[in-house]
Amino acid sequence: NAGVTQTPKFQVLKTGQSMTLQCAQDMxxxxxxxxxxxxxxxxxxxxxxxxxxxxxxGEVPNGYNVSRSTTEDFPLRLLSAAPSQxxxxxxxxxLAPFVLTEAFFGQGTRLTVV
Amino acid sequence: AQKVTQAQTxxxxxxxxxxxxxxxxxxxxxxxxxxxxxxxxxxxLVFLIRxxxxxxxxxxxxxxxxxxxxSTSSFNFTITASQVVDSAVYFCALSEATGTASxxxxxxxxxxxxxx
Numbered sequence: 001n002a003g004v005t006q007t008p009k010f011q012v013l014k015t016g017q018s019m020t021l022q023c024a025q026d027m028x029x030x031x032x033x034x035x036x037x038x039x040x041x042x043x044x045x046x047x048x049x050x051x052x053x054x055x056x057x058g059e060v061p062n063g064y065n066v067s068r069s070t071t072e073d074f075p076l077r078l079l080s081a082a083p084s085q086x087x088x089x090x091x092x093x094x095l096a097p098f099v100l101t102e103a104f105f106g107q108g109t110r111l112t113v114v
Numbered sequence: 115a116q117k118v119t120q121a122q123t124x125x126x127x128x129x130x131x132x133x134x135x136x137x138x139x140x141x142x143x144x145x146x147x148x149x150x151x152x153x154x155x156x157x158x159l160v161f162l163i164r165x166x167x168x169x170x171x172x173x174x175x176x177x178x179x180x181x182x183x184x185s186t187s188s189f190n191f192t193i194t195a196s197q198v199v200d201s202a203v204y205f206c207a208l209s210e211a212t213g214t215a216s217x218x219x220x221x222x223x224x225x226x227x228x229x230x
Contacts, residue, residue, distance in 0.1 A: 031216075033218070035220075040123075040222060041222060042118075042120075042205060042221055042222040043205065043207075045217055045219075048217065088157070090159065092218070094216075102161070103149075103161075103218055104161075105151075105158070105159040107157070107158050108157050108159075
């Protein structure tokens with residue numbers, strides 16, 4: 001049982017480059033979300049999705065795009081990477097979108113933008 | 115808007131000491147869930163406990179215990195007889211039940227260092 005799988009684990013980008021962070025879950029969860037973790041800031045919600053075809057913005061959505069074409073996958077796209085996007089990114093999934101009784105997290109992706 | 119405050123940025127204790135990590139939350143809802151996660155140096159987030167707003171019973175799991183008090187909006191976490199392996203960053207989080215979709219709000223974390 002893989003749970004939540006994030007790829008890649010590490011990535012270095014140059015300013016202005018674009019890339020996609022992948023997130024996949026095999027638990028048939030409706031709710032998926034992306035967080036970024038910065039020192040002293042905790043985890044902040046970027047985008048979330050309550051089901052295939054439905055996405056919404058979180059606390060810090062600027063500079064990121066998401067889509068949810070399948071229940072399993074929820075990729076996060078950086079359109080034009082900036083040094084301020086250097087962070088550790090976590091994907092999470094949860095069974096029920098309306099009451100988060102639990103959240104399963106991926107291993108994280110450490111992104112550095114130079 | 116919901117908010118979680120972990121006022122202790124870093125705590126350092128000697129092994130076998132007891133340590134309490136504080137968590138204070140703000141929410142306007144009557145139905146919500148509180149969580150604690152552990153993030154060891156390896157970086158993953160490890161789920162420790164979930165508590166719903168209707169259950170104020172304290173919980174003990176081995177050396178871990180949690181004290182939930184709605185009157186003070188606190189959900190504190192105590193480690194008894196701390197060990198070096200407890201060294202990690204601990205996050206408290208809050209989820210509200212809403213009509214659209216819930217959001218998990220995290221505190222800024224408390225870094226616990228346990229030394230010999």
